[in-house]
Structure formats: structure tokens, C-alpha cells
Amino acid sequence: MDRLKNYSDFKALQDRLIADQAPNIPTIVISAGTCGQASGANELIRIAKRELLDNELSDRVRLRITGCHGFCEQEASVLVEPAGTFYPKVQQKDMPRVVCSVARGEVVEDLLYVDPASGRRLEKQSEIPFFKTQCRTILGRNEKVDPIRVFQYIENGGYASLGKVLERGDPQWVIEEIKASGLRGRGGAGFPTGLKWEYLARQQNGTWKYLICNADEGDPGAYMDRAVLEGNPHSVIEGMLIGAYATGAKEGVIYVRAEYPLAVKHCVIALRQARELGFLGENILGSRLSFNIRLVKGAGAFVCGEETALMRSCEGRVGEPRQRPPFPIERGIDGKPTAINNVETWANVPVILRQGARAFAKTGTEKSTGTKIFSLVGKVRNTGLVEVPMGMPIWEIVNTIGGGPIGKKKLKAVQTGGPSGGCIPARLFDLPIDYDSLADAGSIMGSGGMIVMDESTCMVDVARYFMNFLKDESCGKCFTCRKGTQRMFEILDDISKGLARMDHLDLLEELATTVRDTSMCGLGQTAPNPVLSTLKYFRDEYVKHIEDKKCPAGVCKSLITYSINDKCTGCNLCSKSCPVDAIAGDRKVRHVIEPGKCIKCGVCVTVCKLDAVEVR
Amino acid sequence: MVNLTINGLKVAVQDGSSILEAAKFLGFPIPTLCHNDGLHPYGACRLCVVEIGEGPRARMVSSCTHPVQEGMKVRTASSRVVKARKMVLELLLASCPQSKVIQDLASAHNIRQQRFKQEHEQCIMCGLCVRMCKEQMVAKAISFRGRGERRSIGTPFDAKSEVCRQCGGCIYVCPACQLRCTYSDPSKVICGGCANLTPPCVGKNESFDDMMCYMSPCVACEIKKD
Ligand SMILES: Cc1cc2nc3c(=O)[nH]c(=O)nc-3n(C[C@H](O)[C@H](O)[C@H](O)COP(=O)(O)O)c2cc1C
Ligand code: SF4
Ligand code: SF4
Ligand code: SF4
Ligand code: SF4
Ligand code: FES
Numbered sequence A: 001m002d003r004l005k006n007y008s009d010f011k012a013l014q015d016r017l018i019a020d021q022a023p024n025i026p027t028i029v030i031s032a033g034t035c036g037q038a039s040g041a042n043e044l045i046r047i048a049k050r051e052l053l054d055n056e057l058s059d060r061v062r063l064r065i066t067g068c069h070g071f072c073e074q075e076a077s078v079l080v081e082p083a084g085t086f087y088p089k090v091q092q093k094d095m096p097r098v099v100c101s102v103a104r105g106e107v108v109e110d111l112l113y114v115d116p117a118s119g120r121r122l123e124k125q126s127e128i129p130f131f132k133t134q135c136r137t138i139l140g141r142n143e144k145v146d147p148i149r150v151f152q153y154i155e156n157g158g159y160a161s162l163g164k165v166l167e168r169g170d171p172q173w174v175i176e177e178i179k180a181s182g183l184r185g186r187g188g189a190g191f192p193t194g195l196k197w198e199y200l201a202r203q204q205n206g207t208w209k210y211l212i213c214n215a216d217e218g219d220p221g222a223y224m225d226r227a228v229l230e231g232n233p234h235s236v237i238e239g240m241l242i243g244a245y246a247t248g249a250k251e252g253v254i255y256v257r258a259e260y261p262l263a264v265k266h267c268v269i270a271l272r273q274a275r276e277l278g279f280l281g282e283n284i285l286g287s288r289l290s291f292n293i294r295l296v297k298g299a300g301a302f303v304c305g306e307e308t309a310l311m312r313s314c315e316g317r318v319g320e321p322r323q324r325p326p327f328p329i330e331r332g333i334d335g336k337p338t339a340i341n342n343v344e345t346w347a348n349v350p351v352i353l354r355q356g357a358r359a360f361a362k363t364g365t366e367k368s369t370g371t372k373i374f375s376l377v378g379k380v381r382n383t384g385l386v387e388v389p390m391g392m393p394i395w396e397i398v399n400t401i402g403g404g405p406i407g408k409k410k411l412k413a414v415q416t417g418g419p420s421g422g423c424i425p426a427r428l429f430d431l432p433i434d435y436d437s438l439a440d441a442g443s444i445m446g447s448g449g450m451i452v453m454d455e456s457t458c459m460v461d462v463a464r465y466f467m468n469f470l471k472d473e474s475c476g477k478c479f480t481c482r483k484g485t486q487r488m489f490e491i492l493d494d495i496s497k498g499l500a501r502m503d504h505l506d507l508l509e510e511l512a513t514t515v516r517d518t519s520m521c522g523l524g525q526t527a528p529n530p531v532l533s534t535l536k537y538f539r540d541e542y543v544k545h546i547e548d549k550k551c552p553a554g555v556c557k558s559l560i561t562y563s564i565n566d567k568c569t570g571c572n573l574c575s576k577s578c579p580v581d582a583i584a585g586d587r588k589v590r591h592v593i594e595p596g597k598c599i600k601c602g603v604c605v606t607v608c609k610l611d612a613v614e615v616r
Numbered sequence B: 001m002v003n004l005t006i007n008g009l010k011v012a013v014q015d016g017s018s019i020l021e022a023a024k025f026l027g028f029p030i031p032t033l034c035h036n037d038g039l040h041p042y043g044a045c046r047l048c049v050v051e052i053g054e055g056p057r058a059r060m061v062s063s064c065t066h067p068v069q070e071g072m073k074v075r076t077a078s079s080r081v082v083k084a085r086k087m088v089l090e091l092l093l094a095s096c097p098q099s100k101v102i103q104d105l106a107s108a109h110n111i112r113q114q115r116f117k118q119e120h121e122q123c124i125m126c127g128l129c130v131r132m133c134k135e136q137m138v139a140k141a142i143s144f145r146g147r148g149e150r151r152s153i154g155t156p157f158d159a160k161s162e163v164c165r166q167c168g169g170c171i172y173v174c175p176a177c178q179l180r181c182t183y184s185d186p187s188k189v190i191c192g193g194c195a196n197l198t199p200p201c202v203g204k205n206e207s208f209d210d211m212m213c214y215m216s217p218c219v220a221c222e223i224k225k226d
Helices: A007-020 A032-040 A041-054 A090-102 A137-144 A148-154 A162-167 A171-181 A193-202 A222-230 A233-247 A260-275 A306-314 A343-356 A359-360 A394-401 A435-441 A459-473 A480-497 A503-518 A522-528 A529-537 A538-547 A573-577 A601-608 B018-025 B081-096 B100-108 B128-136 B167-175 B219-225
Strands: A027-031 A062-066 A078-081 A086-087 A210-215 A251-256 A291-297 A338-342 A369-378 A383-391 A411-416 A423-427 A449-452 A562-564 A613-615 B002-006 B011-012 B049-052 B059-062 B071-073 B144-145 B152-154
Touching: A007 A148, A007 A162, A027 A041, A027 A090, A027 A137, A032 A041, A032 A260, A041 A062, A041 A090, A078 A090, A078 B018, A137 A222, A137 A383, A137 B167, A148 A233, A148 A260, A162 A222, A162 A233, A162 A343, A171 A193, A171 A233, A171 A343, A171 A359, A193 A338, A210 A222, A210 A233, A210 A306, A210 A343, A222 A233, A222 A260, A222 A343, A222 A369, A222 B059, A233 A260, A233 A343, A251 A260, A251 A306, A260 A291, A306 A338, A338 A343, A343 A359, A369 A394, A369 A411, A383 A394, A394 A411, A411 A459, A423 A529, A459 A480, A459 A529, A459 A538, A480 A503, A480 A538, A480 B081, A503 A522, A503 A529, A503 A538, A503 B059, A503 B081, A562 A601, A562 B081, A573 A601, A573 B152, A601 A613, B002 B018, B011 B018, B018 B049, B018 B071, B059 B081, B081 B100, B128 B167
Parallel strands: A027 A062, A210 A251, A210 A338, A251 A291, A369 A449, B002 B071
Antiparallel strands: A027 A078, A078 A086, A369 A383, A411 A423, A411 A449, A562 A613, B002 B011, B049 B059, B049 B071, B144 B152
16 A cells, blocks of 8 residues: 555545445445354355355455444344345355345345334335434444455545545634534543543643543443444544644554454554555645554453543553543643543544534534444343434333333333443433433433343342442542442342341442542442432332342342242143252142242243243 | 632642642641651542532542642531541441541541441551552552452562561551551550561661661660660
8 A cells, every 4th residue: 555645645546446436236244343253244254255256256246344233133144235135143054045146136035134013024224123213323334344444444435534624724623613513522421522622732731642542441231332443443543633633642542452352453454554554654644744543452440441540551550540630631641631532432523524513413412412322232122232313212212223122021221321320210211312311310321331121120139230340340549439339239238138227228328429429530439320320219129128028020039939829730841940959749730849949040930931930 | 829718718828739738737627547748649548538619510529639729619527528528437447447547537526336347457458558668668569459349458479579678667657557556465465466577677687777667666676775
């Protein structure tokens, strides 16, 4: 690859790439992000390549290997362009048929997605309810580009926003655009990005400034940053370059979790390509902009996602948050002014400059503009990554996109914002998803985790689970955060075992408030959220655990008993599956569980086809 | 100079000082535990919290680490601060009841109850010893390891340290073990915590001068004098 010396070089390359496009040649798009690969996408790629070669179809059908498309539930999936045909859960044996049908311009009916509501087969991706109401500004681009081919990114309009910015030659204009777009940080707190950049641009403390891309994503169950970095690393690099031009930063750092090998690999490749093409280095595209990006692999702690801890980790020190002020914008890495943004925030930057700030701000609500990617998991039919305009009500995400509850049980709550987020009860599902409404309801946007819970979820157990995570992940510097999370866990554990008294609830609340108020960093300040929000909305469940010694959801092992009712026909299924032989009874006679022997593993409930095993 | 108000009083203090320094200079008491004038502030114990800002934006910060800022409004004893302080002390008492320093603080703040399960921890992770060793003894023999529940203090890999001079500085500042107040004969000790700890100079050929030894008054020296 030759280094692009100036803007017209770049324009010529882009024009050539676009002219060479053959939009009518059908393309098989295989989603091969980490989740796709885990579901066998690599095998599908191998088979597809072989089929294309064996049948000499390489000229007539193209193959594109991309990052995650979002519908993880239906991985490994295949998309056919330009028709938009979507094949979910493609098996290896079916792949040759898909390839041949594409060559013939046909559709393999029996492999299409079946809409669970209507039972009909839906051909096009855009008809599938999961995709229909999404607004996939960021994620949708994953389908269009092979992450290791920079030319595909460029032919889809990549680096054009950077070109536009360099042509215009006015850093202040860029900042004004970002400010006007209303973009807020997607990493948690929702700080206005334009304002952050303006502060950095104004810093006079020396000439060296840093930009950071925060890809540490330590929340259990969240993987939107992984999907973006894996599927479209150049969009993040382009965002950072635009940021560098606007703020005068000289060096960038992408801080990515070491547990994301594919994201690391794609980033390394993308950075090398960008360097070779002259998007990184000195005098980028012949302008005054000089910028380099290096990759730092994360140390593997949740708290390293916190900005000051992350910067210390970049300096090679222990990832422990420090007092702010001084804020990183004044003193960040090595004491130099530093601005940090989330992966998704960076990926939004080229979009804003492409669409224009005003067009961007039309999506979403007045105070939260644009779209947000959520990782929708839990007790819904369709799990995966969903990108929706800000302000979409929760029920729409859960019921329309998520397809509603997975079983017969009613939905009870959603938990947003990762481990230190809060639970929002079903009666508040009209709540629009944006930074401020979530905060008012006692939760947070966080980086975008969304766990759906139904009536088989015990809220005390949920709080206990998150507190267990947080007590291990607190860096331990602040006494109240370290000990406070341990003590909250201790009390929650006692409640779940029926060992607590009613005055423990007051103690728990008092302790949670103190931990929130007195901790130094965001981890400690938000750690009580799971406790406070469940206490606020589901206090009655706590009370039932304490006063009646009952777990209404049938989760807390110490408080439940298993018994067999008269629906039992004596089929022997349960007694054969019980690992401790706790079920007695002759064939065709109602079985009985010996409470002393039962270890409450729940196997009998799952095997019984007649709902004869009761949990109380 | 920086202008701010502390408990309603308009004051001007030196640039770059912490809220704690400013408040102390002006005579407003703020309890501290992990703070030591000779060491860099660390902000571990959270006992020194004060409230800054007003209305819904009011929040609490540790005064030992937070710098004063122009126009800042500080309250060192608002009801929110007092409540939090009491909870911190209750937690400390529940974890480390044997510490004389914690006992005194708890009694000074009228802590009458302790509602958590009683523990007897050796260390509250205040980091005084680590800072003492690094900043005053320039030895860097000990440091924090691990995070969360598994956080602990010790030498790298728990091996006998090559750089520790056994000066005792770490023990001198420790609020939890308080070995200084005890005696090496178990029958005569107050807390017994140090029964198996030898005073730093005993059995070593180097002579410790006053500058090196922080164990003053030290039982070993007193015995030698006789
Ligand atoms: C405990 C903790 C963990 C965090 N983890 C992440 C993370 O994994 N990814 C992220 O982008 N931001 C994380 N943040 C938020 C960052 O500190 C920072 O606010 C964010 O990266 C700023 O970028 P933004 O303005 O684009 O949101 C975390 C914050 C805290 C307190
Ligand atoms: S609040 Fe918790 S995670 Fe944050 S600095 Fe304090 S101890 Fe560490
Ligand atoms: S819950 Fe498990 S141990 Fe108990 S009776 Fe059923 S299968 Fe046996
Ligand atoms: S005795 Fe002195 S040198 Fe050794 S660890 Fe303690 S403070 Fe450091
Ligand atoms: S050993 Fe003592 S001085 Fe060191 S951190 Fe623990 S309590 Fe603090
Ligand atoms: S004295 Fe300030 S946190 Fe300990």
C-alpha cells in the first residue's frame, strides 16, 4: 500500500474503489465475530470458500467475512446481499445449499427465520422483528466491512469524515459540530463529548496531549464495545483522528481487554494499515495533523475501566483510581492533558461528521441524542446486541425487539448499567431509555448492559450476585468501598438464608448510602445501586425472605423445599435423575421427596414433564 | 491564595493545600485515620469526608486528598457528614476492635452500637506503613497486593525482603497493630499483638541511630540502658 500524500490522493483512491464496486454481484456475508466463531462461523467460511472454488463461482458470488451483526441468539448467521436474505443458525451441512442458491439467485425456504409470533417464515433481515425497529447506525456498518480490509471501509465512506475535517482545516468547527450533535459519552456517565474536547483543546499545560479509547469493558455480560472494535476498528481509529485534529492531541491509546484476542488482533491489523496508508504518523494526508495510536492490553480488572485507574495502568502502575481533581483533562497519562472516551463514543464521531450535527441530533431525545447499543440478555426470546434510538421505551426493546418472555412466566424487571446499575420494575417499562430517565429511576445507562428478569428471578439473589462481583472487584483502597461491599454481601447472604432480622434492612440501607457517599471513584459510588434499587422497588420480596422465611421466586436454596404433588403419575423420571436418590416411590405411584436428603439441585423440576414437582 | 468558605466562614488559604490542611489551620476539627502530616495523603480510610457543593450537587469527598478550589463551599460537620463518619467508625470497630486508635475515635464520636458481625482483622489497609516505608525510609520493602477482599500488605511474593532495614517505621505508624505500646514479654503486654516480634535492632550488628529508628520510646533501648 502506498502512503496517501494528500487529500486528492485519498479522494482518487476512494473514487476508484467506489467505481470498482459491483453492487449487483450477490455477496454472502458471514458474521464471524467472537460469538459467531464460537457458533461455528469459521467452518461455514471454510465450506463457503470451498464451494465457491469447486463450482467456479468466485466471479459470480462474493464472500465477505465480517464482525458481529448483533443477533447472537441466531448465530452462526449468514446474510445475502443485496437481497437482504437472512439465514439464522446455519449448519455446516446446509452451507453448500446456501452457496448454490445464491449463485442461482434463489432462496432456501426451509432455512429461513421463523417468526415465533406468527409462525411464518421471513426472508429478509429487515422484516425480522428483532431488526425491524432497531436503528443500526453503528452496528449496521459491521455487515458492510471486513474488519481486516481497510479498502472495504474506505469504499463504504470510511475516512471521508476525516478528509472532510482536514479539508476544512478548522479544529474549532469540529468541536462546535460535536457539541451541536449533543453526543454524550457512551461509557457510563454520559458526559458531553464536545465539551470534553473543548476543555482538552484549551489546555495549556505543555504541548503533548493524549486521547484514549476505553475498550476495557469489564461488565459481565456486556460486549458491545467488543463487537464494534472487532467488527469495525477503522471507525474507532477515524474517530480518534478527528478528535486529535480537534483537540491538538499528539498520541492516542486504545486500551483493550486482554480477554478480547480477536479485537486485539483486528486493532493491530487496522493500526498497521492506517499507518501504511498514511492515516497515522506525521502530516496526515499532507495536513498539519500528526498523530499516532498505540495499543495497550488491559490488566483484567473491572476497576481498570475507571478513567484514572486506566491511565495508571497505561503508565505501567497498579490500576487504582486516584483523587479527582486534578481531572485527567488537566493531568492524565504521565501528567499530560488527556481525554478519554468509550469505543462507541469514538465510533459515533465519523457518523456525526458524515451526517452533519443537526441530522444526527434528530435521532433520540433532546438531551440524549443518537443511538445506543445494548446487550440484551436474560429471560427474553431474542438475545443479542441491539442498537436503538435513545428514548425508546423499555417495553419496546424487551417485547418488540427482544420478543417478550422466554417461558410462561411474566417479566418482572430489567437490570441496566452492568453490575453497579439498578433494577427497573415491569410497571415502569414505559420509561424511555436515556441517561436522565434511567438516573431518575435509580439506575444508570452504564455501558449498556440490559438483563431481563422474569418471575423466576429473586431480587435478593440478584443484589447478592452483583455485590459478590463488586466486593471482589473493588480495588480496595477506600475502606468503605472494600469493607462496605463485603458487609452488604454478608447481610444479603444472611437474608437469602433466612438469618436476618427486619432491622437489617435499615442497616443495609444506611450502609449503602454511606458507601455511595464516601467512596472515591465511580465503582464505590455506584456499588450500592443494586441494593438500593431492589430495596426501593421490591422491598416486599426482602420482607418475605425475612419474616416468612420464604423465597417467592424459589431461588434462595435455604428457603425453599421441593415436593411432588398429585399430578405425579409415577413415571420414575425424577427418581432416576436425582443425583442423591432423594426421591422414593414405586412405578405408577405418586413419588415423594425426602427433605433430609434433597440437596435442592432442581433437576427433578426440569425433568418432570407434568409440572408435578413444586418449589415453595 | 484561594478563597473559599468553610462552615459559612469566608477564608483564604494557600494555593495547593488540601481541604483538611485548610480546615485544620483554621481550627475546624476533622477526624483522620490514614493521614499523617509527614506522608503523602492517600485517602484510604474515608473518615475525613466533608461535604462540598450545594443543593442537589452537594457531594462528599475525602478532605485529605481533595484540593481547595476557588469559591468552594465546605461543610465539615453537616448531618450527612456526621452520619457517614459514624458509619465508617462502626465499620472500623466491627473489623478491628483491638486498635486503640479506632477505640479512641469511636468513643470520641459517641459510637454506641456495632451492628455488624464481629471480626478481628490485623489491618485496615490504611497504607500508612507502605507510605512510611517508601517515603520516609526510602526502602519500598512493602506494598499492597491484590484487590477487593484479597487485598493485603507484604513484601513481593512474601519473601524475606532484601531492602527492609527492619527500622520499624511501618509498625510505628500502624493504627491497627499498635505494637509500639506493648512489650516483648507476653505476660506484660497490653494487647499481645507483638509477642513474637523482636525489636528491629536486636541481634543485628549495625547500630541504629535516632534517625533510623522510629520505635521511640523503644523497649529495646530502655533495656539496653540499664
Ligand atoms: C468501575 C468503573 C468501570 C468502568 N468501566 C468502563 C468500561 O469498561 N468502558 C468504558 O468505556 N467506560 C468505563 N467506565 C467509565 C470511564 O471511567 C469513563 O467515564 C469513560 O470511559 C468516559 O468515556 P465516555 O465519555 O465516552 O463515556 C467505568 C467507570 C467506572 C467507575
Ligand atoms: S471506590 Fe472502591 S474501587 Fe474506587 S478507589 Fe475506592 S476502593 Fe477503589
Ligand atoms: S431437587 Fe435435586 S436433590 Fe432434590 S429431589 Fe429434586 S433432583 Fe433430588
Ligand atoms: S521496617 Fe522499615 S524498611 Fe522494613 S518494611 Fe518497615 S518501614 Fe520498610
Ligand atoms: S499494617 Fe497497619 S499501617 Fe499498614 S495498612 Fe495495615 S493498618 Fe495500615
Ligand atoms: S484521613 Fe482522609 S481518607 Fe483517611
